[in-house]
Amino acid sequence: MGRPPLIALQGFVIAARTGNLSLAAQQMHLTASALSHQIRGLEERLGRRVFIRGPRGVELTPEGVRLLESVGPSFESIDRAMQQFSAPHADVLTLSLMPSVASSWLLPRLPTFVALHPQLQLNLQSCVELVNFEREPVDAALRFGPGEWPGVHAEHLFDDWLTPIASPDLIARLGRPTLETLSDWPLLRDPENVWTKWFHTYGGKPPARYVAHFDDTETLHRAAIEGMGIALGRLTMARPLVDAGQLVLLSAHRLRAQFAHYLVYPPRSEKHPALLAFRAWLLDEAHRYTLAPALVAVRGKKRRSG
Incomplete structure (x- = not known):
């Protein structure tokens, strides 16, 4: 043969x-x-x-x-x-994005970048998995995580914050909770059960039971929109829903999320002209975002529970 x-x-x-x-x-x-x-x-x-x-x-x-x-x-x-021998096109940038971050934070701002750099072509790939830069022709990624990934550069963009959110319909039916009465309301448990930290920080105690448990933030937010209960929402994802009138922020208090948002790219992309332009614009947008009033954490005194 x-x-x-x-x-x-x-x-x-x-x-x-x-x-x-x-x-x-x-x-x-x-x-x-x-x-x-x-x-x-x-x-x-x-x-x-x-x-x-x-x-x-x-x-x-x-x-x-x-x-x-x-x-x-x-x-x-x-x-x-x-x-290793194929040079990237200077005017083409391929980005990997988590769908939730793409739709809630990046896409509303992206027209500004396109207007500033009309000569650049953006290829956006939605993916929840980590990028394997050695195997995939991707120049950079936006990721939400610990910021420690081997073999890549990870530049901190901004932290995320958690705060109680609920639908206008739920508030219309039950009224508006206070810090003291929050645990008496129907609560939706997030993947990390940050409610425990919330009550430890701002007073009160966790409920005897949660209405439902969720393993991803996007579904958690959707349940809150449908009036199922109160969720601890991530502001990066929840803010557009608040602006659209689908959710209401219930407290000025904030908890810093365990993870943060990062621009991640391999060493081969360090001098990629399109990435350099995008990086400069992105860091500026991230800085503006951190100065927004909605992201200023109100530091309340820790209260005794009970």
């Missing part, structure tokens, strides 16, 4: 990862029929099928799984090696 051409193996790897011959063909700048011909030739050389073709795409056969495990890492190594 002769050695199969590399283009056939490359097409196999991409098709295996995408699960779709048409998408794989587009990435390789081939027609779907041309790639299908390459895959058939590969299967003839191997004497066995590597894909099961269906109406919604392709699935690997057991032999295909074994082949992918054998040749896939080699193509990944080649991709990583080539990325």
Whole structure:
């Protein structure tokens, strides 16, 4: 059996990862029929099928799984090696963004940057997972976290703050709570249960039970909008909802969130012209944001509980 051409193996790897011959063909700048011909030739050389073709795409056969495990890492190594020699386009910036931060904080401000730099092209990728800068063609990312990620630069943008929020309908039904009566209201528990710290700092005690527990902030905010209860909302995400009249801030008191917002980028992006322009603008916008009255924490005296 002769050695199969590399283009056939490359097409196999991409098709295996995408699960779709048409998408794989587009990435390789081939027609779907041309790639299908390459895959058939590969299967003839191997004497066995590597894909099961269906109406919604392709699935690997057991032999295909074994082949992918054998040749896939080699193509990944080649991709990583080539990325070291490929200079980024000076006028193109690819950013990875958490959807919540993109929609609530960055996008409302982004038209200003576009107007200042009309020659630059922005490629925005929404993703909740951490970026692997060694494997992915991404120049930088906006992330909410501890600020300590190995092998990258992480520049602090701004802290986030937590404060009680509720829907106007809930307030219309039950009235407006005070610090003393807050624990008597229907409360929504956040992923880290910051309510415990809230009551420890500002007085009162946690309720005997929460109305519901949530494992992500966006769903927590949505439940508050629907009038399910009071949530400790993150101001970066909650402020646009307050401005839109969907939520109401119930207290001037704030708690600093455990994590903060950062601009993260690998060493290869340090001198990328588009990133330098975006970084300068972003740091200025972040500074303006931290000076906003809504983010000034009111330092209340700690009260005794009970």
